[in-house]
Amino acid sequence: MSDASLAQLLPYAPLSVGDDIVQTIDAHNVYAFLGIEARYNDWIARQIKKYDFQEDRDFTVLKNEYRKLQTLSGGTIKTDTIEHHVTFDMAKELCMIANTAKGKEARRYFIAVEKHLRQVEHTPSRVPMLPTTCFPSHWDVEDI
DSSP states (O other): OHHHHHHHHHHHEEETTTTEEEEEEEOOOOHHHOOOOOOOOHHHHHHHHHOOOOOOOOOOEEEEEEEEEEOOSOOOOEEEEOOOOOOEEHHHHHHHHTTSHHHHHHHHHHHHHHHHHHHHHHHHOOOOOOOGGOOOOSSSSGGO
């Protein structure tokens, strides 16, 4: 699978985790990508407890008041939803714990994304320099 299709399956976005704004990914997407068979709520609770992940360090929780869900009979129900948005470090660890080919593929994707983000973050913005001939000769360009 290419990084482009992984980017569609595992999109990331900046969110507040603790006191920092970091790139996060919805744990539902990691869960779906890895093909975990357990119920999502059971899986994420088990991973958080077993591997000592901490809210506001490794993930943040977004609580939605309700979301309309389609039932099998064709009706709709309203339900509260909880989204776990995990840091890249937690996402990589969840993938390592899965110990599958999909987990390895996702880990490589997260590492590549982090590398790209570090390069973008450390790229100085290019401010065009005006040639000194643009200034009147009586200005000291060094003082500008």
